[in-house]
Amino acid sequence: MDVATNTKGAEEQINKMVGFIGGGRMAQAMAKGFISSGLVRAKNILVSDNSEEMLHILEDIGVNTTTSNKEVVQKSDLIVIAVKPNVVGKVLKEVASLVVPEKQLFVSIAAGVTIKSIEQNLPAGTHVVRVMPNTPALVQAGAAVMASGSNAVLEDTALVQALLRTVGICEESSESLLDAVTGVSGSGPAYAFAAIESLSDGGVKMGLPRDLATKLAAQTLLGAAKMVLETGKHPGQLKDEVCSPSGTTIAAMHVLEKKGFRGILMDAVEAATLRAKELGASN
Numbered sequence: 001m002d003v004a005t006n007t008k009g010a011e012e013q014i015n016k017m018v019g020f021i022g023g024g025r026m027a028q029a030m031a032k033g034f035i036s037s038g039l040v041r042a043k044n045i046l047v048s049d050n051s052e053e054m055l056h057i058l059e060d061i062g063v064n065t066t067t068s069n070k071e072v073v074q075k076s077d078l079i080v081i082a083v084k085p086n087v088v089g090k091v092l093k094e095v096a097s098l099v100v101p102e103k104q105l106f107v108s109i110a111a112g113v114t115i116k117s118i119e120q121n122l123p124a125g126t127h128v129v130r131v132m133p134n135t136p137a138l139v140q141a142g143a144a145v146m147a148s149g150s151n152a153v154l155e156d157t158a159l160v161q162a163l164l165r166t167v168g169i170c171e172e173s174s175e176s177l178l179d180a181v182t183g184v185s186g187s188g189p190a191y192a193f194a195a196i197e198s199l200s201d202g203g204v205k206m207g208l209p210r211d212l213a214t215k216l217a218a219q220t221l222l223g224a225a226k227m228v229l230e231t232g233k234h235p236g237q238l239k240d241e242v243c244s245p246s247g248t249t250i251a252a253m254h255v256l257e258k259k260g261f262r263g264i265l266m267d268a269v270e271a272a273t274l275r276a277k278e279l280g281a282s283n
């Protein structure tokens with residue numbers, strides 16, 4: 001698979017039931033990614049959502065569906081909390097009485113929501129891991145970072161890492177970095193999509209057909225990203241290698257620098273990070 005950045009393929013399937021509470025965009029990306037990696041069978045995934053329309057979409061991927069969050073907790077070994085941050089507390093309170101702390105693992109992917117607030121809504125001793133994934137998990141090119149809760153054991157982090165590494169990279173960090181991770185890689189695909197769209201617009205402005213312009217823009221970002229990951233060279237050095245003296249690229253770079261391209265991206269990461277902190281504070 002060309003775009004794959006995962007470091008570990010699925011050598012074997014895991015025989016655990018994986019539940020998702022909330023079957024929206026991120027749950028679908030992860031579930032589809034787990035299935036296509038081969039690590040989890042579709043029949044071992046159960047997803048709950050309150051929208052019938054969403055359940056139909058999920059059924060199309062072959063997973064089991066339900067409108068009952070409680071059923072997910074009753075039937076799953078690992079439960080991914082994939083609802084919006086402002087719904088997490090409500091959902092955890094709804095299912096808390098059914099949790100078997102020593103046997104189940106809760107994985108929250110909600111932006112900003114702290115491990116402490118998750119643990120407070122679940123029975124004492126519940127194993128919790130907080131993760132910030134991103135949607136490219138859908139195509140095995142995800143970037144995720146995880147942080148362990150106070151009761152999580154090595155087996156929990158190993159399981160989460162095994163799952164997430166089949167759909168991309170998965171690093172471990174202290175929880176204090178997860179909001180900044182959200183600013184860079186959780187929200188980052190949106191910045192990249194906007195960049196691809198804008199490059200394509202530029203191409204169309206200069207006379208390229210739309211399909212060609214979009215394909216070239218996307219492949220260029222993909223190629224540049226692969227060069228950073230695979231050569232180990234500093235991105236600044238790779239940029240210099242494209243800029244010929246008096247050439248086209250340095251003329252374009254001058255425009256980007258004058259318009260504050262780098263500062264804009266840094267501000268964007270800061271804004272998303274601060275928003276994640278706000279979401280956490282209000283939960």
Ligand SMILES: NC(=O)C1=CN([C@@H]2O[C@H](COP(=O)(O)OP(=O)(O)OC[C@H]3O[C@@H](n4cnc5c(N)ncnc54)[C@H](OP(=O)(O)O)[C@@H]3O)[C@@H](O)[C@H]2O)C=CC1
Pocket residue numbers: 021022023024025026027048049050051054069081082083084085087091109110111132133134135186187
């Ligand atoms: N999208 C992304 O790129 C990323 C998202 N995340 C995190 O993942 C989480 C989910 O985000 P995303 O997938 O984008 O959101 P979506 O809105 O696409 O999905 C959430 C789903 O949960 C459903 N839902 C709402 N309330 C309940 C409930 N009480 N019980 C069961 N299901 C419910 C929603 O239904 P309805 O719409 O009808 O309310 C919706 O279908 C968020 O916390 C977000 O911070 C993390 C990383 C990246």
Ligand SMILES: O=C(O)[C@@H]1CCC=N1
Pocket residue numbers: 111182186187
């Ligand atoms: O926009 C959001 O809040 C979520 C979290 C990271 C990506 N999407």
